Amino acid sequence: MTTTNQYAIVTGASRGLGKEYVSELARRGINIILVSLPGEELDVFSLEISLRYSVKTHYYETDLSVNKNVLDLADWVNQHFEVFLLINNAGTGGSRAFLQASAQYITTIIQLNIMATSVLTRQLLPNLIRQPQAYILNVSSMAAFFPIGFKTVYPASKSFVYSFSRGLNEELSGTNVFVSVVNPGPLKTSLEIAARIDKQGLFAKLGLIEPHTFAQKSMDKLFQKYAVIVLNPFSLLFLRLIPSRVRVPLMTNVIKRELYV
Numbered sequence: 291m292t293t294t295n296q297y298a299i300v301t302g303a304s305r306g307l308g309k310e311y312v313s314e315l316a317r318r319g320i321n322i323i324l325v326s327l328p329g330e331e332l333d334v335f336s337l338e339i340s341l342r343y344s345v346k347t348h349y350y351e352t353d354l355s356v357n358k359n360v361l362d363l364a365d366w367v368n369q370h371f372e373v374f375l376l377i378n379n380a381g382t383g384g385s386r387a388f389l390q391a392s393a394q395y396i397t398t399i400i401q402l403n404i405m406a407t408s409v410l411t412r413q414l415l416p417n418l419i420r421q422p423q424a425y426i427l428n429v430s431s432m433a434a435f436f437p438i439g440f441k442t443v444y445p446a447s448k449s450f451v452y453s454f455s456r457g458l459n460e461e462l463s464g465t466n467v468f469v470s471v472v473n474p475g476p477l478k479t480s481l482e483i484a485a486r487i488d489k490q491g492l493f494a495k496l497g498l499i500e501p502h503t504f505a506q507k508s509m510d511k512l513f514q515k516y517a518v519i520v521l522n523p524f525s526l527l528f529l530r531l532i533p534s535r536v537r538v539p540l541m542t543n544v545i546k547r548e549l550y551v
């Protein structure tokens with residue numbers, strides 16, 4: 291499907307879902323540029339993937355919540371590589387009472403989830419457009435569809451990712467770049483996140499999918515050109531059937547329990 295000179299780029303590649311995407315792409319014989327924050331042994335993981343799957347890998351460590359770092363990353367990629375797939379996976383969030391959230395906490399969520407996703411996409415688009423076929427996969431969240439107290443900024447940022455992706459895909463229809471957005475429900479991607487999901491109770495466990503399976507299935511759907519990827523549609527349908535005047539307080543209480551129980 292790809293030539294030996296083409297690469298996929300995955301942000302947030304050092305752990306969690308991003309790490310699963312890297313393994314899944316390598317298993318499919320795709321070369322990868324791995325990106326994450328410094329100090330996460332990305333060099334070791336990058337080498338391990340390259341040796342295990344006989345693909346070419348490169349890595350780049352940077353804080354993507356800083357605008358200049360995103361521009362520098364894109365310049366480096368555009369100078370050295372042909373990119374046919376961009377996975378904007380790096381994202382951050384959490385549960386916190388809004389009054390307890392620092393200005394820095396709020397800014398980082400917005401910068402990473404919104405700024406980095408849209409600016410990196412913009413800067414790499416000329417590279418993607420010159421490939422015979424190219425894809426962008428933006429990682430949103432099921433939270434994009436539902437406002438939730440004690441999360442507030444995170445679901446709002448993921449609504450941006452959803453809307454941005456759908457709009458861009460429409461704008462690029464007729465080109466060789468296909469944009470897809472994936473909306474995961476809860477994924478036990480780390481011990482910390484698993485503990486948080488457990489605290490949220492039965493409600494959060496609806497439709498839990500193992501991260502490796504999630505990466506594999508979402509990659510299948512991306513290459514089949516699904517504009518919106520939801521791998522637990524019954525959970526989404528169930529939540530959508532509940533009127534919002536009931537759902538918003540219900541989901542807020544679930545998160546409150548995570549914080550205070």
Ligand SMILES: NC(=O)c1ccc[n+]([C@@H]2O[C@H](COP(=O)([O-])OP(=O)(O)OC[C@H]3O[C@@H](n4cnc5c(N)ncnc54)[C@H](OP(=O)(O)O)[C@@H]3O)[C@@H](O)[C@H]2O)c1
Binds near residue numbers: 302304325430431
């Ligand atoms: N887990 C879930 O339940 C869930 C549900 C819905 C949506 N999602 C979305 O799925 C994506 C992946 O989630 P995850 O659970 O795998 O998260 P995670 O385990 O916290 O991993 C996040 C990744 O992003 C990187 N990252 C964080 N801040 C960064 C920054 N400022 N600059 C560059 N890289 C940064 C991390 O790098 P370091 O390792 O270097 O810190 C890590 O590789 C996110 O967009 C998240 O919002 C997750």
